[in-house]
Amino acid sequence: MASVDTxxxxxxxxxxxxxxxxxxxxxxxxxxxxxxxxxxxSELEMYPAELRQKYPDVVLRKxxxxxxxxxxxLVFIHWTFEDSSEHVDVIYAFPRKxxxxxxxxxxxxxxxxx
Amino acid sequence: MGCLSKRAIQRxxxxxxxxxxxxxxxxxxxxxxxxxxxxxxxxxxxxxLFTFKKWNLGQYSDEIASALNDLQAxxxxxxxxxxxxxxxRAHVPASIRPRIAAFFANYFQEWSAALKPAxxxxxxxxxxxxxxxxxxDATYTGANHGDxxxxxxxxxxxxxxxxxxxxxxxxxxxxxxxxxxxxxxxxAQAADRPRKNEDWRRIYFGEETVCA
Numbered sequence: 001m002a003s004v005d006t007x008x009x010x011x012x013x014x015x016x017x018x019x020x021x022x023x024x025x026x027x028x029x030x031x032x033x034x035x036x037x038x039x040x041x042s043e044l045e046m047y048p049a050e051l052r053q054k055y056p057d058v059v060l061r062k063x064x065x066x067x068x069x070x071x072x073x074l075v076f077i078h079w080t081f082e083d084s085s086e087h088v089d090v091i092y093a094f095p096r097k098x099x100x101x102x103x104x105x106x107x108x109x110x111x112x113x114x
Numbered sequence: 115m116g117c118l119s120k121r122a123i124q125r126x127x128x129x130x131x132x133x134x135x136x137x138x139x140x141x142x143x144x145x146x147x148x149x150x151x152x153x154x155x156x157x158x159x160x161x162x163l164f165t166f167k168k169w170n171l172g173q174y175s176d177e178i179a180s181a182l183n184d185l186q187a188x189x190x191x192x193x194x195x196x197x198x199x200x201x202x203r204a205h206v207p208a209s210i211r212p213r214i215a216a217f218f219a220n221y222f223q224e225w226s227a228a229l230k231p232a233x234x235x236x237x238x239x240x241x242x243x244x245x246x247x248x249x250x251d252a253t254y255t256g257a258n259h260g261d262x263x264x265x266x267x268x269x270x271x272x273x274x275x276x277x278x279x280x281x282x283x284x285x286x287x288x289x290x291x292x293x294x295x296x297x298x299x300x301x302a303q304a305a306d307r308p309r310k311n312e313d314w315r316r317i318y319f320g321e322e323t324v325c326a
Binding site for chain 1: 117118119188205207209277278279286293294296298301304310312314318319
């Protein structure tokens with residue numbers, strides 16, 4: 001079991017949870033999944049080398065929350081410690097149309113509405 | 115199906131081209147010229163990747179300059195001052211490099227085919243030879259200072275049939291300077307604070323914690 005900290009994206013997660021019953025359920029399952037086994041989610045391959053050098057223990061992963069027309073991504077840090085304990089920091093939660101670039105204007109609008 | 119913005123396509127094209135120099139490109143002039151002649155010699159004139167104009171050092175593109183700056187902000191390009199010039203290097207994970215090459219080979223076939231001879235011809239000349247030769251080209255002699263020579267395609271976003279949605283997202287993210295700035299900032303924030311286990315069930319779902 002991993003400990004989970006979502007305080008960096010509190011406002012965003014509250015907004016996602018309020019979208020619809022199905023999305024709320026999917027968010028619940030996603031957070032439960034993070035707690036149970038964060039390594040089940042795929043790694044971000046593209047984060048900067050600078051980040052890898054500075055924080056060699058950091059693994060960034062992403063979660064899809066999708067129920068059309070609602071598409072969201074959670075990006076989280078998966079920490080694993082020497083005593084084998086695990087911790088998750090959710091650092092991004094934003095809307096994203098599948099297969100499309102991140103629409104930062106939409107993300108800003110989402111944050112304003114949250 | 116995947117979709118890429120015009121700016122992402124241009125950044126990927128610059129990144130892909132820069133990756134062809136094993137030790138990095140000596141200065142931006144050869145990058146502009148290699149990309150110019152790839153566009154010029156591409157059969158498909160309706161899909162030119164960059165707008166070029168006649169400028170002091172020959173055929174120059176503001177869009178390439180902008181892509182280089184954005185890629186530097188996204189930590190995908192670095193410059194090293196080495197001798198009389200700077201060396202511009204691309205930083206792309208080894209797993210993603212062949213996917214970018216395959217993307218251009220599949221969807222920008224003519225441009226991709228024209229890039230190879232353009233690179234061979236222009237990539238390793240001395241700067242003075244690059245400028246002299248580029249100034250003799252008809253696109254330069256036939257234009258006035260500041261004239262637009264080629265205009266890049268007009269679409270803001272392009273949908274690609276058969277491009278995997280995950281791969282499209284990966285490409286967009288790879289060259290997204292804003293995402294990278296955000297990641298650096300937020301990872302630093304998370305790393306600098308004590309580890310905390312939140313009761314997320316109560317915070318978001320109004321449930322009481324069941325487990326200890």
